[in-house]
Amino acid sequence: MDLTDRLAREAGISKEELADLGDYPRSDRFTDLEKDVLAYADAMTQTPAQVPDDLFGRLAERLSPDQMVELTAAIALENFSARFNRAFGVEPEGE
Helix, strand or coil, X not given: CCHHHHHHHHCXXXXXXXXXXXXXXXCCCCCHHHHHHHHHHHHXXXXXXXXXXXXXXXXXXXXXXXXXXXXXXXXXXXHHHHHHHHHHCCCCCCC
């Protein structure tokens, strides 16, 4: 089992969900909220980040302000970490 599989399993993500991530908008393995969270992560990861108002609004209707801050901060931190590591050629452990 590789690092991605192990981390996904520890987070409660099934192999099937992991396999469907690349096509999450059409997958029936994700709820509408999960699809919006994934779309939000995609939008925040673009350069430049472009989060559509309607997507932000849908999330803000279903998540508390604290949850929105936590979600946004988690995505931003992962983006920062990935870009920093890429610039320095840092590879994940175990790969």
